[in-house]
Amino acid sequence: MEQTSLLDVRDLTVGFESPYGLIQAVNGMSFTLKQGERIGIVGESGSGKSVTAHAITGLQPSNARVSGEARLDGIDLLRISKREMRRVRGGRIGMVFQNPLHCLNPAMKIGAQIEEAVLAHTGADKNEARQRVLELMDQVGIPSPSRSAQEFPHHFSGGMRQRVMIAIALACKPQIVIADEPTTALDVTIQAQIIDLLAETCETYGAAVILITHDLGILAGFAERIVVMYAGRVAEQGEVDSIYYQPAHPYTLGLLQSVTRIDEARRDRLVPIAGNPPSPVLLPSGCVFHPRCPYAQTVCREQAPPLERVGGFDHMAACHFADEIVAQRTGNNAP
Ligand code: SF4
Secondary structure: OOOEEEEEEEEEEEEEEEEEEEEEEEEEEEEEEEOOOOOEEEEEOOOOOHHHHHHHHHOOOOEEEEEEEEOOOEEEEEHHOHHHHHHHEEEOEEOOOOOOOHHOOOOOOOOHHHHHHHHHHHOOHHHHHHHHHHHHHHOOOOOHHEEEEEOOOHHOHHHHHHHHHHHHHHHOOOEEEEEEEEOOOHHHHHHHHHHHHHHHHHHEEOOOOOOOEEOOHHHHHOOOEEEEEEEOEEEEEHHHHHHOOOOOOHHHHHHHHHOOOOOOOOOOOOOOOOOOOOOOOOOOOOOHHHHHHOOOOHHHHHHOOOEEOOOOOOOOOOOOOOOHHHHHHHHHOOO
């Protein structure tokens, strides 16, 4: 039986007012998240992935103009009050950000910071909250919870601080955890540990996860579905195997050739994608990827490709030649 969506984002558009007019950062983004599902949103810096997460959780700056829908269990998060959003954030949605040092209070003990999250979003009393803090610290692999709870953030390594952030995100037993580049500042071994921890703990709590990253390699072995973003649009989305083994968009191909995989010992030669992402104030005509695309033809400069189904269920790509690219790569057709 088809599982219903927990989060349903439809036609999300985010622009920022500026002296140059409205700068479009996200344009018509749609995706769904099922209960307990793990999805990855991947793209280069400026692709709109973090802006998407901020818009869904009400963390966008005051000059942002947001339209579309983001329904969590039917409630449109884009239309609730700031007060209701504060209850959702930290209550039904837990957040893990890139730099825990920016989120943790440097003058407050670790245990007290986790306890604050427990008290704010659960009905626990002080004693229950203290017990819960130790339980959470143990679950996220912080050694000697009673002693560590008395430490300050600067006593912890980057990986340990990120474990604290995961404990805070899980404090309220959320339905969704959004992790925005949670491992960017960490070395590769610690990255793998944090991603594994995120997967394990969210599974224990039955929480769905949106993992935002610029590194497609991070998502191998973690995500069930992947959304690839480019210049504020969905370039491709589908189940993880479709994205890794039958990529249909040249941008996804480029990302695959330019990243390492933390679940693979073998390292092929990495090939960076030529050129840079476009400025949102000066987007290319037609397909926004055409100036960097090795497959580009005249039609690409003239017509924006719609996001259309390719092959398997739920596999979609915004490329005029998606079917040909898949057929060429799977050897079913001559180029
Ligand atoms: Fe490349 Fe054209 Fe496809 Fe855009 S539509 S990704 S330019 S082949």
